[in-house]
Amino acid sequence: MLRIGILTSGGDCQALNATMRAIVRTVLNESKEPAEFYGFLDGYRGLMYGHYRKLDWTDVSGLLTVGGTILGTSRTPFKYLDQPDEHGLNKVEAMKSTYRRLKLDYLCVLGGNGSLKTANRLNEEGLKVIGLPKTIDNDTWGTDMTFGFPSAIDIATKAIDDIKTTASSHGRVFVIEIMGHKVGWIPLYAGVAGGADVILIPEIPYEMDKVVKAIEQREKRGGRFAIVVVAEGAITKEEAALPKKEYKARVAQRTDPSVAYALAREIEARTGRETRVAIPGHTQRGGAPDAEDRIFASQCGAVAGHAIVEGDSGFLVAKVDGKMTRVPLADIAGKLKYVDPESDLVREARELGISFGDE
Ligand code: F6P
16 A cells, blocks of 8 residues: 655645646556555645645545645745744654654645745654755745646736736836735736836846836837736845845835835826836735646656656656656755846846846
């Protein structure tokens, strides 16, 4: 009997259920021995406290198109992993003990960066762990793609498309805030797909003067409205030059609800143009996975399931140069995949006349 634990951890995304479905189906299809699946509830918490539900073929049937996660999820920050919980429980030991008590052979972790760090730690502690690259942010090191990212791009692009019609009617400037605290993958892709005039991402610090210049230039060229796409974590050149401590203090002093509001206020003051803010927020993680996500999630689950049947673990399922592959967890844990400011897409966007607020 093969016994496989599965958990979904960190911020959710659209293709978690589709990935779990693919793991279960592949193992049941390929394994010569029977298999049992233990779905831990609310991420690592379920593993810690032994909260789970059994999953079989019928439980995952129909999940390909269902967003969210049937297991629930939670954030269990890696930096607190070695701090006992409120009852004094050693979290790592508790997780190992659940794994051993249920006689698990493998643990599949569907998670982003923090969750994969924990996955690597558990792997180092002797559990057989397989990581699957979940996050709308697409910032997982070692893979060109993560599931959730394609659907999030679609939603963010649709938000830009929809804003454009009203922006045009009123001749307004719109600042649209897109998810991405540390990385700017979604704002970059959705900004290009949605035809933004300005895209501001954490990897390319901006200057307000340059943003204003881009908006004025668009007006001179006859544009009735302008779209500024800003990542949640976009920063100015001046902020980027500050020591980390000072930058944090500066952020703590902010009175605007988010970066988009500060930007909109400044744009309105400097250009005299009526400026509004739109924030699609968590809709970017919501709803059904798109076709690309369903395919990639299915591939990821199939690779994980196949590896289980083969007896392999200790890796992240990844896509590299268009090929599905396995990358050691130890090689990716704790690293972030940033947008390369010199990448083709950034250069081509500039060639199209999109401003990144830096030149
Ligand atoms: O990591 C996914 C993500 O949606 C980020 O893009 C965003 O910055 C963050 O999570 C929001 O976190 P929360 O759901 O905890 O508000």
